[in-house]
Amino acid sequence: MPKKALFHRNRTKSFAWAIPVILVGAAFPAEAADINGSSARGDGNARVRIAPCGAEICAVNTWIKPGTPKEKEGDKLVMSIKEDSEGSYSGTAFDPQRDLSYKLTVRVDGARMTTKGCVIAGLICKGVVWTRMN
Template sequence: MKLLAATTLSALAAFTLAHAADIEGEWARGDGNAKVRIASCGSDICATNTWIKPGTPKEKTGDTLVMTIKPGTDGVYSGTAFDPQRDLTYKLTVTVNGDQMTTKGCIVAGLLCKGVGWTRID
Protein backbone atom coordinates (compact mmCIF):
# COMPACT_ATOMS: atom_id res chain seq x y z
CA MET A 1 0.00 0.00 0.00
CA LYS A 2 2.83 2.42 0.87
CA LEU A 3 4.55 1.61 -2.44
CA LEU A 4 1.34 2.35 -4.35
CA ALA A 5 0.91 5.66 -2.52
CA ALA A 6 4.54 6.63 -3.19
CA THR A 7 4.25 5.67 -6.87
CA THR A 8 1.01 7.63 -7.21
CA LEU A 9 2.54 10.71 -5.57
CA SER A 10 5.63 10.48 -7.81
CA ALA A 11 3.47 10.18 -10.93
CA LEU A 12 1.32 13.12 -9.81
CA ALA A 13 4.41 15.25 -9.12
CA ALA A 14 5.86 14.39 -12.54
CA PHE A 15 2.53 15.23 -14.23
CA THR A 16 2.35 18.56 -12.38
CA LEU A 17 5.92 19.48 -13.38
CA ALA A 18 5.32 18.50 -17.01
CA HIS A 19 2.05 20.43 -17.05
CA ALA A 20 3.69 23.50 -15.51
CA ALA A 21 6.49 23.38 -18.09
CA ASP A 22 4.01 23.76 -20.98
CA ILE A 23 4.19 27.54 -20.64
CA GLU A 24 7.98 27.65 -20.91
CA GLY A 25 9.64 28.30 -24.25
CA GLU A 26 9.82 30.85 -27.05
CA TRP A 27 6.61 32.63 -28.10
CA ALA A 28 5.73 35.12 -30.86
CA ARG A 29 3.01 37.69 -30.20
CA GLY A 30 0.04 37.53 -32.57
CA ASP A 31 0.54 41.07 -33.90
CA GLY A 32 4.11 40.20 -34.99
CA ASN A 33 5.65 42.97 -32.89
CA ALA A 34 7.38 40.89 -30.19
CA LYS A 35 8.96 37.58 -29.25
CA VAL A 36 9.48 36.43 -25.66
CA ARG A 37 11.23 33.67 -23.77
CA ILE A 38 9.22 32.28 -20.87
CA ALA A 39 11.25 30.48 -18.22
CA SER A 40 11.48 29.93 -14.48
CA CYS A 41 13.11 32.73 -12.51
CA GLY A 42 13.39 31.69 -8.90
CA SER A 43 9.95 30.73 -7.60
CA ASP A 44 8.26 32.77 -10.35
CA ILE A 45 8.04 32.59 -14.14
CA CYS A 46 9.51 35.38 -16.27
CA ALA A 47 8.63 36.47 -19.79
CA THR A 48 11.58 38.35 -21.28
CA ASN A 49 11.43 40.20 -24.59
CA THR A 50 13.96 38.62 -26.95
CA TRP A 51 12.97 40.65 -30.03
CA ILE A 52 10.87 43.78 -30.55
CA LYS A 53 9.85 45.06 -33.99
CA PRO A 54 11.70 48.32 -34.67
CA GLY A 55 9.51 51.33 -33.99
CA THR A 56 7.32 49.56 -31.42
CA PRO A 57 6.74 52.21 -28.73
CA LYS A 58 7.32 51.60 -25.02
CA GLU A 59 8.89 48.16 -25.45
CA LYS A 60 12.46 47.03 -25.78
CA THR A 61 14.50 43.85 -25.89
CA GLY A 62 15.31 42.68 -22.38
CA ASP A 63 12.14 44.00 -20.72
CA THR A 64 10.87 41.34 -18.30
CA LEU A 65 7.44 40.54 -16.89
CA VAL A 66 7.59 38.62 -13.59
CA MET A 67 4.63 36.25 -13.27
CA THR A 68 3.54 34.72 -9.99
CA ILE A 69 1.15 32.19 -11.47
CA LYS A 70 0.08 28.67 -10.67
CA PRO A 71 -1.13 26.00 -13.09
CA GLY A 72 -4.77 25.03 -12.83
CA THR A 73 -6.69 22.67 -15.05
CA ASP A 74 -6.65 22.37 -18.84
CA GLY A 75 -3.53 24.52 -19.38
CA VAL A 76 -4.88 27.55 -17.49
CA TYR A 77 -2.52 29.45 -15.21
CA SER A 78 -3.66 32.29 -12.95
CA GLY A 79 -2.14 34.78 -10.55
CA THR A 80 -0.42 38.12 -10.93
CA ALA A 81 2.26 39.68 -13.09
CA PHE A 82 4.57 42.56 -12.24
CA ASP A 83 5.90 44.82 -15.00
CA PRO A 84 8.92 46.64 -13.49
CA GLN A 85 9.30 48.87 -16.57
CA ARG A 86 5.86 50.40 -15.95
CA ASP A 87 5.68 49.69 -12.19
CA LEU A 88 2.30 47.94 -12.69
CA THR A 89 0.88 44.74 -11.26
CA TYR A 90 -1.75 42.88 -13.28
CA LYS A 91 -4.19 40.15 -12.46
CA LEU A 92 -3.15 37.54 -15.04
CA THR A 93 -4.69 34.51 -16.71
CA VAL A 94 -2.66 32.48 -19.20
CA THR A 95 -4.19 29.69 -21.27
CA VAL A 96 -1.84 27.30 -23.08
CA ASN A 97 -3.27 24.93 -25.68
CA GLY A 98 -0.48 23.12 -27.51
CA ASP A 99 1.43 25.71 -29.52
CA GLN A 100 -1.10 28.48 -28.85
CA MET A 101 -1.22 30.74 -25.79
CA THR A 102 -3.55 33.52 -24.75
CA THR A 103 -2.67 36.00 -22.02
CA LYS A 104 -5.23 38.24 -20.33
CA GLY A 105 -4.03 40.96 -17.98
CA CYS A 106 -6.31 43.22 -15.94
CA ILE A 107 -5.69 46.35 -13.86
CA VAL A 108 -7.93 48.72 -11.87
CA ALA A 109 -9.69 45.94 -9.95
CA GLY A 110 -10.30 44.00 -13.16
CA LEU A 111 -12.05 46.84 -14.98
CA LEU A 112 -9.39 47.31 -17.67
CA CYS A 113 -8.33 44.08 -19.37
CA LYS A 114 -6.41 43.18 -22.51
CA GLY A 115 -5.96 39.80 -24.14
CA VAL A 116 -3.07 38.84 -26.43
CA GLY A 117 -2.59 35.74 -28.58
CA TRP A 118 0.80 34.00 -28.91
CA THR A 119 2.24 31.15 -31.00
CA ARG A 120 5.07 28.89 -29.84
CA ILE A 121 8.20 29.17 -31.99
CA ASP A 122 11.17 26.81 -32.30
Protein backbone atom coordinates in the same frame (compact mmCIF):
# COMPACT_ATOMS: atom_id res chain seq x y z
CA MET B 1 -8.88 49.94 -31.87
CA PRO B 2 -8.08 52.95 -29.65
CA LYS B 3 -5.62 52.60 -26.80
CA LYS B 4 -7.10 52.55 -23.30
CA ALA B 5 -5.60 54.51 -20.45
CA LEU B 6 -4.28 52.89 -17.30
CA PHE B 7 -4.45 54.91 -14.12
CA HIS B 8 -1.71 54.18 -11.60
CA ARG B 9 -0.40 56.43 -8.88
CA ASN B 10 -2.44 59.34 -10.27
CA ARG B 11 -0.68 59.10 -13.63
CA THR B 12 -2.11 57.95 -16.92
CA LYS B 13 -0.11 55.36 -18.83
CA SER B 14 -0.74 53.41 -21.97
CA PHE B 15 -2.13 49.93 -21.43
CA ALA B 16 -1.20 48.80 -24.94
CA TRP B 17 2.00 47.14 -23.70
CA ALA B 18 0.39 45.43 -20.73
CA ILE B 19 0.53 41.95 -21.97
CA PRO B 20 2.89 42.12 -24.82
CA VAL B 21 5.69 41.99 -22.43
CA ILE B 22 4.01 39.08 -20.81
CA LEU B 23 4.41 35.78 -22.23
CA VAL B 24 5.56 33.19 -24.48
CA GLY B 25 8.25 30.70 -25.27
CA ALA B 26 11.11 28.89 -27.43
CA ALA B 27 10.99 25.34 -28.77
CA PHE B 28 8.01 23.12 -28.21
CA PRO B 29 8.21 21.72 -24.69
CA ALA B 30 7.76 18.05 -23.87
CA GLU B 31 4.36 18.79 -22.33
CA ALA B 32 1.76 20.49 -24.56
CA ALA B 33 0.44 22.69 -21.73
CA ASP B 34 3.89 23.82 -20.55
CA ILE B 35 4.11 27.61 -20.37
CA ASN B 36 7.92 27.70 -20.78
CA GLY B 37 9.51 28.40 -24.15
CA SER B 38 9.65 31.07 -26.86
CA SER B 39 6.66 32.61 -28.62
CA ALA B 40 5.74 35.32 -31.08
CA ARG B 41 2.95 37.80 -30.36
CA GLY B 42 0.00 37.62 -32.76
CA ASP B 43 0.57 41.13 -34.16
CA GLY B 44 4.16 40.20 -35.09
CA ASN B 45 5.66 43.04 -33.04
CA ALA B 46 7.30 41.02 -30.24
CA ARG B 47 8.88 37.71 -29.27
CA VAL B 48 9.37 36.51 -25.70
CA ARG B 49 11.07 33.75 -23.78
CA ILE B 50 9.26 32.35 -20.73
CA ALA B 51 11.27 30.49 -18.12
CA PRO B 52 11.55 30.04 -14.36
CA CYS B 53 13.33 32.88 -12.53
CA GLY B 54 13.75 32.01 -8.89
CA ALA B 55 10.39 31.02 -7.39
CA GLU B 56 8.51 32.87 -10.16
CA ILE B 57 8.16 32.66 -13.94
CA CYS B 58 9.56 35.45 -16.13
CA ALA B 59 8.65 36.50 -19.64
CA VAL B 60 11.48 38.45 -21.27
CA ASN B 61 11.24 40.29 -24.57
CA THR B 62 13.84 38.75 -26.89
CA TRP B 63 12.90 40.78 -29.98
CA ILE B 64 10.79 43.90 -30.58
CA LYS B 65 9.88 45.12 -34.07
CA PRO B 66 11.67 48.42 -34.71
CA GLY B 67 9.39 51.37 -34.07
CA THR B 68 7.16 49.54 -31.58
CA PRO B 69 6.48 52.14 -28.87
CA LYS B 70 6.89 51.55 -25.12
CA GLU B 71 8.64 48.18 -25.48
CA LYS B 72 12.24 47.09 -25.79
CA GLU B 73 14.34 43.96 -25.81
CA GLY B 74 15.11 42.79 -22.29
CA ASP B 75 11.86 44.10 -20.75
CA LYS B 76 10.71 41.53 -18.21
CA LEU B 77 7.40 40.50 -16.71
CA VAL B 78 7.58 38.60 -13.41
CA MET B 79 4.63 36.24 -13.01
CA SER B 80 3.37 34.68 -9.79
CA ILE B 81 1.05 32.15 -11.39
CA LYS B 82 -0.11 28.63 -10.66
CA GLU B 83 -1.56 26.02 -12.97
CA ASP B 84 -5.31 25.74 -12.25
CA SER B 85 -5.96 22.91 -14.67
CA GLU B 86 -4.18 21.40 -17.67
CA GLY B 87 -2.99 24.41 -19.67
CA SER B 88 -4.70 27.12 -17.55
CA TYR B 89 -2.72 29.39 -15.25
CA SER B 90 -3.77 32.32 -13.07
CA GLY B 91 -2.25 34.73 -10.58
CA THR B 92 -0.55 38.10 -10.74
CA ALA B 93 2.16 39.73 -12.83
CA PHE B 94 4.55 42.58 -12.07
CA ASP B 95 6.18 44.76 -14.72
CA PRO B 96 9.29 46.26 -13.04
CA GLN B 97 10.02 48.60 -15.99
CA ARG B 98 6.71 50.40 -15.41
CA ASP B 99 6.18 49.56 -11.71
CA LEU B 100 2.77 48.05 -12.48
CA SER B 101 0.98 44.95 -11.20
CA TYR B 102 -2.09 43.25 -12.59
CA LYS B 103 -4.18 40.08 -12.47
CA LEU B 104 -3.13 37.55 -15.11
CA THR B 105 -4.64 34.47 -16.73
CA VAL B 106 -2.86 32.30 -19.30
CA ARG B 107 -4.28 29.51 -21.43
CA VAL B 108 -1.91 27.19 -23.33
CA ASP B 109 -3.43 25.02 -26.05
CA GLY B 110 -0.84 23.25 -28.18
CA ALA B 111 1.23 25.86 -30.04
CA ARG B 112 -1.18 28.67 -29.11
CA MET B 113 -1.13 30.68 -25.90
CA THR B 114 -3.61 33.36 -24.85
CA THR B 115 -2.80 35.84 -22.09
CA LYS B 116 -5.18 38.24 -20.38
CA GLY B 117 -4.09 40.95 -17.97
CA CYS B 118 -6.45 43.14 -15.94
CA VAL B 119 -5.98 46.24 -13.81
CA ILE B 120 -8.21 48.50 -11.72
CA ALA B 121 -10.11 45.63 -10.06
CA GLY B 122 -10.60 43.92 -13.42
CA LEU B 123 -12.22 46.93 -15.11
CA ILE B 124 -9.58 47.27 -17.82
CA CYS B 125 -8.34 44.07 -19.46
CA LYS B 126 -6.32 43.22 -22.55
CA GLY B 127 -5.84 39.85 -24.19
CA VAL B 128 -3.00 38.76 -26.47
CA VAL B 129 -2.58 35.62 -28.57
CA TRP B 130 0.89 34.09 -28.93
CA THR B 131 2.30 31.30 -31.13
CA ARG B 132 5.15 29.03 -30.06
CA MET B 133 8.32 29.22 -32.11
CA ASN B 134 10.56 26.29 -33.04
